[in-house]
Amino acid sequence: MKKVFIALFTVMAATSYGVDPPASRYGLTPGKVELKSAGALAFGPEGILFVADAKAGAIYALDIKDNQRDTASIAFELKNVDRALESFLGIAPSDVVINDMIVHGPSQNFYLSVSRGRSADAAAVLIKVDRNKKISEVKTDNILFSKADLTNLPGPDEKTRWGQSKRMLAITDLQYYEGDLFVAGLSNEEFASRLRSLKFPFNANQASTSVEIFHASHNRYETHAPIETMLPIVLDNKPSILAGYGCAPLAKFTVADLKAQKHVKGSTLAELGGGSRPLDMIQVTKNGESFVLIANSNRTIYKMKVANIEKSEPITTPVDGIFVSSGTPFVATGYIGVLHLDNLNSKFVAAIQRDIETGDLNLVSIPMRWL
């Protein structure tokens, strides 16, 4: 009997984990993905990596099959990550452009989207940096994938065949939240900031929705400025999107509104101070309390209590000075030059950081205890 039970258990385990890989659950099929550009990155369910390819006007979902597991809470440092990439890609340092960095949580491996070159023939490369600092390429010539096309959005173009599109798309951020992939960006043709929401698994027959979002300034003029960075977060028990804009309002939208409406007004909770751009936002927990960390082009990492974000009232009066901040209170930490930020483990967050004294670009961990 014992043997039979063991056998049965094995079969059940195989059914739930071995036989039914993520690919079949998420509609991924094998094939070659030729990235025209590799920009914003996000992880979806079960280690599926989303890559924004703005040049192709598409988002790819890739099964990168990273089966490594690392639960240690230790630090990481790869100094001069740009020089390492220069060597690996065989190109001049000025021709290495790191577009985004993300950590695969279970393995603590780093994934970088990189442009090799700055001209029209630049190659888009996905790079993996493992815990031993080994650099490798995520090959996409035979990979399980699916693709969502952003160019065939429903809109005024739908009924009329207009001339050859010269749309140039910039995708500023990508975030996955419980079956929805949010894509922020703008194009040279329609400046209006659109937040596109795609259902995942991608379904070719299901149109993606495009929500026109704005946040009111002093309840009077609406702004269609592009979202620079966003963070899915539960605020007051409601799934929400925290959105950071250039120069530098911080606004919130509820996911329910984004899914139900075509034209959504968010509320501005904070002004992070003029002359800056928020670059990345993550949520962390420290001593049982939840915080949002904001990396910023011209500031140190800001730390905000989620409880304070929840308590914040929309800003209704302008600040009185060029670099003055207002709204949700925050602490300006001592970490500057952080261009990309992500969660790493319980004791560290991951960052690509420009050392302001040496000018070096490093892939590092920042200890939570100092944040």
Added chain:
Amino acid sequence: MAVNNINTLSGVFFTSLLTLFSHCTCAQDPHLKLENGRVWAKDLNAEVLYTFARYFNSQTDWESVFPVKTQSGADDIVIGGTYEVFETAVAFTPRFPFANNIDYLAMFHLEELARNTNEIYLPRISSNPLRLTFRLSPPSASPAEITAIYPTNSLLPENLLKIHITFSKPMTSGMVYDKLKLLDEENREVEKPFLVLDQELWDADMKTLTVLFDPGRIKRGLKPNLEMKPALREGERYTLVVQEGWTDIDGLGTRNTYTKKFRCTEPDRSSPSVASYKVHAPLTSAAPLIVELQESHDFILLSRHIVVRDVTGAIVEGVLSIGPNESTFQFVPKHPWVESKYTIEINPLLEDLAGNNLNRLFDEDLQRASSNRKTENRLNFTFVKKEG
């Protein structure tokens, strides 16, 4: 050479000594060569190569025997690529083509290739690796020139949203905020006039660049607007400067500095009005349809957001060209006009220079305007053949 035909183990071994380590005249010495974008280690000893490949054929093994690097890069990282083993040669194909103007170094450690001593006896060998340095030069080319800066009008609204710069050949990214400057009347640089984007807005072949004025400084009531004021102000004169040295696809910098002088007019806070467009119906069956738009429009949108339909609703094929100041266009049909009614249809997304489209203002005052109104976007004309 007779000795190469001896098929016994000792004979093969003898050959290997000759080709790998001696300086005899019977075969070419092992050497490195760059050929068709691959680095070759050639004229290696077949048996030694075979044995190595049999025992140590991993990527890491080959990377240590046959590293190819950039001379300025990190010491311990080799260029990613694939190794292919032939009878007497190994080829390294870089994952991405070798680039121009970079110093590369390829090495081949013969000593390491011969490190397996299980099957063959090796004498003392030279520890000097093969070495090849190379640098590719781009084909001779002339540097890019700027072919146009849109809008071409020299009177531009204070709330101008976009400019488009077109180049004669593909360019490189990462230079726009260094090379593009806005100077005021006294040639002082206007601070932070443009929206900084990590992903610059280039078209696919990187010959047209779109730059946006910082919307925060254009929109009324937004903080940057209050603090920094609009970058452009009514009544003032400005010079847009595209400095020399903007690198093109061949690594050459533009030779000339380009300027565009303009004066700012009052902000444009109204949508383009199709009703005000003046249509000049074609006078002959091959003549152009000419439309005066009464104001300048965005060049890129105007290029593609107009269609002409015949009486059945079918699209009329033809060539649309944009007139001076982007305030007129003309359309020449592929086939002659026929006596009938035609419709000009304008995509409501068509914008004026301030980003106002047919249905919505860029900078909407919520206390006044009704958002997303629908306006007329069609104009009709009839082609009538003149008698005689």
